[in-house]
Amino acid sequence: MPRRSKILPGTLIASALLLTSLGLGAVAARAGAPAPATAALPAAHSAHLMAASTASSPEDPDGDGYIPANPPVTGVPAPQNPPHRYFHEFQANCSVTHTAPDDPIVYPQQPGKSHDHTFMGNTTTDANSTTASLGAGRTTCKAPGDLSGYWMPTLSKAGKPVLPVGPQTIYYKAGVTDYTSVRPFPKGLRFVVGTPTQTADEFRRHPGFVEGWECGDSYFNTEIPATCPNRADVQLNIRFQAPSCWDGRYLDTPDHKSHMAYPVVKAGTNDNICPADHPVALPMVEFKMAFPVNGDMSQVALASGPGHSFHYDFFNAWDDATLKALVDHCIVGGLQCDARGWDQTHPEAGAALNADYRLP
Template sequence: MTCRSKQLPALLLGTALVASVLGLGTVATAAGSGDTPAASAVGHTGHTGHTAAVSTRASGDDPDGDGYIPAVPPVTDVTPSQATPPPRYHKEFQANCAVTHTAPDDPIVYPGQPGKSHDHTFMGNRTTHAGSTTASLYGRDTTCLAPADASAYWMPSLYKGDRKISPVGPQVIYYKAGVTDYTSVRPFPKGLRFVVGDPMQSAQQFRGHKGFVEGWECGDSFFNTDIPATCPSRPDVQLNLRMQAPSCWDGRYLDTPDHKSHMAYPVVKPGTNDNMCPASHPVALPMIEFKMAWPVNGDMSDVRLASGRGYSFHYDFFNAWEERTLKALVDQCIVGGFQCDARGYDLYHPERAAVLNADYRLP
């Protein structure tokens, strides 16, 4: 049964209405996420699965098909922290996860619709497919070093000509503090999911995205909005990209129709350089940062993403961590202000025992 009190942000409704009037289907916006709205995408012709659509389709986690997945229970007793704890340079741990498979599926944007999306490269949970739900992912086998991380991570596949190029080995996925008060960060709620970036974004929008870190890089070339045309032909050179996710949650929904509005990037506290969550999204969560590396160099003129040009890069996250393990890592490494590896161990603070044992499991 659809809850009539749920409403899309006005900007999203306006964009969707324009698209409807023009007969163009749904168009993504980034309302509430700090992204630039993709209203300019109206009239854009992309290849199949190249639209970050507003989802209104029944699925295992969204039986009424309205696109809203409520958090049960919601988090309603939080106000954005304006505290400034003792400065710590690092407040993070790593989730090192290898590629599992590729497929033209997207269980967030196109739930239950196999083959609907452009091709994606999946990491972490080995079972991720178009029909994946919180229940189907939770507790399943994973390529992440920590067996408790059954989360699904995915991004558009990379091609050189017609040959698909996948990252080799565990990729670095950081869990960091995105706010100044790192002691206020709490674990992701089970089943939270979101999309970072937009396949329809322009080069300018990609460069101005709040999650933009260093853009595409290879060798000594940094801050590229598109994939460089050439990279040094050396064994030690790979194509790299880093991109950060929003880390402030509204506390109400695990997903929204645009897959972004329930999340937001931190804002600057007036009169300071401190970052804090906005009042609309008061719950501070870990900030995910993808640090991907593809084994390709030399002539890059025919290197592209399944979603298009390099600036169409985006990625998806679907949380399926075992709750106790995620909380233990967040508490020691982010809230504690340490620089941890995938075991929750800080090399520079050996007095702090690792959170996980040698098998990457919580003792």
Template sequence: MRIRGRTLSALLLATALGVSALSVDAFTAVASAPSDAPAVQAAARPHTGHVMGASALPSGDDADGDGYIPANPQVTGVTPSQEVPPRAYFHEFQANCSVTHTAPDDPIVYPGQPGASHDHTFMGNTSTNAHSTTASLTGGPTTCNAPADSSAYWMPSLYKGDQRILPVGPQVIYYKSGVTDYRSVRPFPRGLRFVVGSPTQSAQEFRSHKGFVEGWECGDSFFNVDFPASCPSRPDVQLNIRFQAPSCWNGLYLDTPDHKSHMAYPVVRPGTNDNMCPASHPVALPMIEFKMAFPVNGDMSQVRLSSGRGYSFHYDFFNAWEERTLKALVDHCVVGGLQCDTRGYDQNHPERGAVLNADHRLP
């Protein structure tokens, strides 16, 4: 049954996931996350921010423009693992990628609408723009160490005054297990996309966000919600931030109107310290962690993000990995309980070998 471009089952799912409820007469609008601004049409707006789920238009992968992109196939019948595996302190690999370009585009929040967003700094796939789709990104050129990683990664651009400050060299993007049973983690489905954090979040929302790790840091200053007033003026000092993404998927949609509700952070199993996926989002995926470094120090009073203050930091991920390579890395490093580099090699366990060859390709 379809009602004004949206399925009744989609509405019920949205309600179950906590997305803002919509009346039958308002089915043409999109659901918005509680911390985001109201839904508006994205025709012309200042580039000071963007609004999650602001405009669901027929575009790219979302042919009917309802904001829901179903997975094919959908993953059902999964029960979140409560098992406690053999202890492995690490279960990760790196997918390090360099900056490609900047643009006021966002193919997740404003698909098909070039110039509608604040300025973003893009990494990974060199072709990413407002019109990017799963098909256009897949197999595309990339600045990631592994040629099989054609995924798109982006974040608000950082400025000092009017000067844009771009990260130099490969930036560290971890793929980790966010759940205790790291053996239950499976690769991302192709075309999965989501937004981590929000450009409209308050300082307190940023600090209490489940993805918050150490905030902004430089030198001996860390756990800063906003940019520190100053950083040591030394060549070796950069402004850093680490922020983690949700890693539990509902198995049904590659995207939802607010670009978040199909994903969730792990929860603590009652009576334990173990993390597991919630029943509403039972599929354990890799947990992405951005570890970004910006070459700026000294007086930080003029440092800002294109989205606003330091606590407006957020980022986007659009998966376009070649599936065999991603599975090999996830199975060897995450499921295998190793601390891998970009080749899938753990120097503490050389006997386990590497996944990729010297050219970062599957042998």
């Protein structure tokens, strides 16, 4: 593959537009807007400001932050208009594995440099994780073929971690109207959704914002509510969606975002399509996390700071055949599937995986 240029034609303009559309606090600060406060960040990890990575790693030997896809994806067909289906999704149900001040995407090969994260899925995820190491690991996801790493800033109350209990719901959906165009993630794709330095307004206006923080009858909060009903059936919840359009060229970029984009509305229609510079439709990941905490929430915070600093990371290490089976059966097939690819309202369609959540 030809050596990539460090500065691609139009990169500065395109990157500025993309970062602005994602509502990044760092961009606002460079433009002269007030910089978001970082005083709330834990002192030991206040340096986690989502700056471009500079450390080298086995997958990025020169440390420039660009990890090229091999092969790249080109020749994406024009969007079609398939029959309307309300659902086109499946779930990856994954439990918490551990917490650690590591981030193999933002701070590869630099253990302890990040604020504390809560990891789900692959049990081996740490600062030194690579596509190969994750592929050799184990998982807490229901589907053994999902060896991906999922992580988010650790939530705590009065300094003690509050960890989600049991399998959490991670949706894989179609983010574009043409759900038949969605293809599986390329192995090794990684990205960060949101940023710890975003302001409350940027968090609320972020294209991935769904319902914000919620508990009981309180919804759409940018901050963690001060109180939640003190009942056994009440937990703190958050839902947040990832970008689902890929540039087809890079598995990662220096800001861990620019190779991904959110769908846009096609002019003159209500159709969501991928923008021309990010034409490849991938599954839209949506975190739906539940934290077992309620009552007085005044001492509840994220390791990254206040509630509006919520963000998360995804590092794809799915078994290729398993992921393709679920994407083709559930997303392209227009079904609402559980973690084995079963839609209970369409039993005639069967399941993508067997009772052990493996390929039949």
